[in-house]
Amino acid sequence: MLVVLMIYSIVVVLALAVPLAVLVGRERVQRFGENRAAAATFFAELSSREDESGVPRLRESVQRYHSLYGEGLAIVDRGGVVRASAGIDVDRPDVQEAVSGALRNQRGDVPSSLTPWAQSEVLVAAPVGGGTQVDGAVVIDASTDAARRDVAVAWVVIGAGALLILVSVAVIAAALSRWVVRPLTALSSRVQSFGDKFHAELPAEEAQRPESTEYVGPPEVRELSGAFDAMADDVEAATAAQRRLVADTAHALRNPLAALRIRLDVLGMRVPESASEAHLKTTLEVDRLSTVVEDLLVLAAAETPAGARTTGCDARAAILSRVEFWSTTLTVAGMSYSLAVADDVPRAALPEDDMIRILDALLSNVTKYAGAGSAVEIGCRGGDGQVLVWVADTGRGVPTSELPKVVDRFYRAPGVGGEGTGLGLSIVHALTERAGGSLQVSAGVPSGLRVELAVPAVLS
Incomplete structure (x- = not known):
């Protein structure tokens, strides 16, 4: 019973904890993506406003972002020439792929969810300009360390909470299962002790227990079922022994009663008038006992299970x-x-x-x-x-x-x-x-x- 309760509790806790952990990862990566997309959009707008004379200011802003957040950033024009960069190798294949996508007016996508073991960096790209005119691209080499750390902390909290719930459930389940199973165990012990006492009083050839049946279910219930089956066999054996005793006793009494009846009939021919009434009462009492014996024999036969199937009667x-x-x-x-x-x-x-x-x-x-x-x-x-x-x-x-x-x-x-x-x-x-x-x-x-x-x- 404890195993069943614990399996059920684990399934329920996992059904609640796993979706919650996934939801936390999605929520955190959504905030991460929104922040980096806002930063990329800011630099895209800044780049579209600055001409060649404003490139030093653009480079200064890029360098300040890299120093503040520790993330690489690059801004390129429509020809792929770098206008400003800091902390990122523009020649990397993945960076070039992100730039190409942005020049095609495509924004880079962040993962849909985040786990503590996800990749440490994600490229976020945004086009410079809009509509049909793309003047360049912005690529941010965003670090996921903080987001992954937040997700890991949240998962640890969720795991600790789930573990605490399981421990509490285990304590309650153990107390509940003991409360439920204790009477079953006591009842099984009493039934087994009854069967042992019964078999101890039987002859050796009748004391053999039948082969036990394999049951399916909790151990306590299987044990109780086996004990009850054994008790049922013992009761059936006791009933059969009782029927045999009644039949044997009645059969043993029938002949002496018949002989006694004959002796009373013979004695009746010599009984004086003064004792005739006592003789008659004795004869009637013997007849009544004979009738009881005959009825007991019939009852014992009637209570014996039927043998071959009968063809019935009219x-x-x-x-x-x-x-x-x-x-x-x-x-x-x-x-x-x-x-x-x-x-x-x-x-x-x-x-x-x-x-x-x-x-x-x-x-x-x-x-x-x-x-x-x-x-x-x-x-x-x-x-x-x-x-x-x-x-x-x-x-x-x-x-x-x-x-x-x-x-x-x-x-x-x-x-x-x-x-x-x-x-x-x-x-x-x-x-x-x-x-x-x-x-x-x-x-x-x-x-x-x-x-x-x-x-x-x-x-x-």
Whole structure:
């Protein structure tokens, strides 16, 4: 971050300092040219006024200018004969070229800009006379030392100011970058320490970190990104370990519970009348534990990422089949039901077994909790590349504040009677998300509960 800020600051300072330095050079050379052009014009006018009798006075003025300013000066007539000169060799090629230009009524040009390392002398020429009549030429061998010195001083001031600005910016940028980066560094250290502690508790064969990814950007951000990716891998590994633990534990409990249930059935034939109620409660409790174990196994399987891509299932056929299966249970529970199944429902992108588990869990919840006299609607339709499946009832429902919690494990709404493990909607939620879909639980109209899931459709 400090490097980025400094590069930006250097670019900005250079963008301001360089044009300012160039402007100073142009301004100084403009004043230099104006002064020398005025001097050349003065001597040109003086030469045009003086005849041969005035040549001594002309030479005296030229000599005085050379003594005062230390610059060479020459005045020649139209034939190129020197009328007056001081401090300049008229026979020099560059001087002759300047004289020729002035005799052609051309004024010598000074450079457009001036730098400290520019040439030390510049020839400034002006014609004597004007219009179509040129009577001679004036050439000044002007020294640029003073102008170059002024430009050098100005550039030093500009450079010192730019350096001072950069130093100030560097101090501010260092403080700002430390202020910004310090939390990133601390967060990265904490994330890395979390990962180290997590890996220290894993078996040796599972403690290997995946290969790191090369990131682009500032070092602190790259380090934090790598730490977060490692933490994400650790969390995923921990989640997978948790699922394995739940599955292994449930699987280990299933056989002992089955054996215990058999023993209770055998023992029931010899239980005296006085202990029959206790025996019945124990049997029901074992059955409830067996149901919890089975649901945990199903939930662990549902939360495991899907393997090969499924060819999908016929949601309409699955709904008709499961409603027929549950119709007797719904009738016995005192509920009426209706179907709202469209004819052109596309195939849903989830296995048929998962669709059956979802429908069984939803219809089981309805028969347990909706209550007698409730009306149940089971439906599905296609749209926008999805298959929508819903089960809605007009039963007691769930308080609005409790709706976001109904998909949590082992959650049961307050005041809800009946048997249940609190895992039914958790299983539905996990199976739906594994298929790439979404689950929405909302209050029914006018009462009750509506559970709607949207899964991708299989595109033919």
